[in-house]
Amino acid sequence: MATPTADAFRALHLGRAADDPLVLPGPWDAASARAFADAGFPALATPSAGVAASLGYADGSVPAEEMFAAVARIVRAVDVPVSVDVEGGYGLPPAELAERVLGTGAVGCNLEDGDAASGTPGDPRRHADRLAALRAAAGGALFVNARVDTYLHGTGDLADALARIALYTDAGADGVYPIRAPAGHLPRLCAGTELPVNVLAEAEGADPAALGRLGARRITFGGGLQERVQGMVAGLARELAPGAGHREAPGAPRG
Structure with missing residues (x-):
């Protein structure tokens, strides 16, 4: 069943002005x-x-137990709602994934609907079934x-992305995230669903208002902030490495 925190998080996505999308920075640990x-x-x-990266793994190779433990530490550190990237679901059945x-x-x-291991966008109907089951289990x-993932792993075909968005909308998803979609496709993608569309922004020099005017209602940064x-x-x-920055500057006074 829904909770006040979940309801508050859902409400943050709604009724936003075109130039005021929801900006969600991505913490990688409790301190960030x-x-x-x-x-x-x-x-x-x-x-x-x-x-x-914070746990010393390559993206996509973190064991589920460690990822969930890291997320729990992040959630405990703050008083605001937190959403988590669960990648492809770690092979867990939807009910167990929701519970975890x-x-x-x-x-x-x-x-995500793509298969990172094979670099393919995955079966959209199978993913729609998983989304519906996850949504039902979470209540x-x-x-x-x-x-x-059609832009990340596929051909970047707009029609394919729109078809997937329609399937996932019908399956009960709360939002859609066409990761790496080019700016030129955003108006069509956003017009193709009533759901909030999540857009990936650069960690430096991002202009959320401009992305919002293209239709984005939620802005995230992937691992870009941690990389920065x-x-x-x-x-x-x-600067602190042995021998670095400790040479006497030319013309420096001698004691």
Whole structure:
């Protein structure tokens, strides 16, 4: 059954102005989650890639137990709703997947229709059945965001993406996420469903308002924010490395 937190998260997607999409930064650990929440973001959405990097794994190779444990730590660290990227569902039956996600305290999840191992977009009808079963098992307690992988793994065919969005809408998804869709396709994709459309933005230089005017109602960043921070950490490490930055500057006064 739905909870007040789940209802609040669902409501954040509704009634938004065209230039004011819901922006959900992606925390990769408890500390980053607190930073985003303290900055005033009303909700967060964990990225599988960012969490994987923080745990020392490549994206797509985190064991389910470790991913759910990491998400639970993130949820405990903040007072705002959290959605979780569960990739392809870790091979779990929909009812068990719903139970595991809800057990972390999360109120939403992304479920991708592509097969990352084979690099194919996957069977849309099978995915629609999984979405319907997941939605039924969660009983309204999860905002189910159906990821469409035709641009990531497929040919990027607009008609294919629209057909998948229609199937997932009929299956009861709460939102759709045509990841890596080009800006030129967004107006058609967003017009093809009444559901909120999630758009992936760049971690630096993103313009959520411009994406909103193209139809996006939810903006996420994948693992980009973690990658950006990791780049800053790498630069700091180079500055502090033995022998780095300790040479006497030309013309420096001698004591």
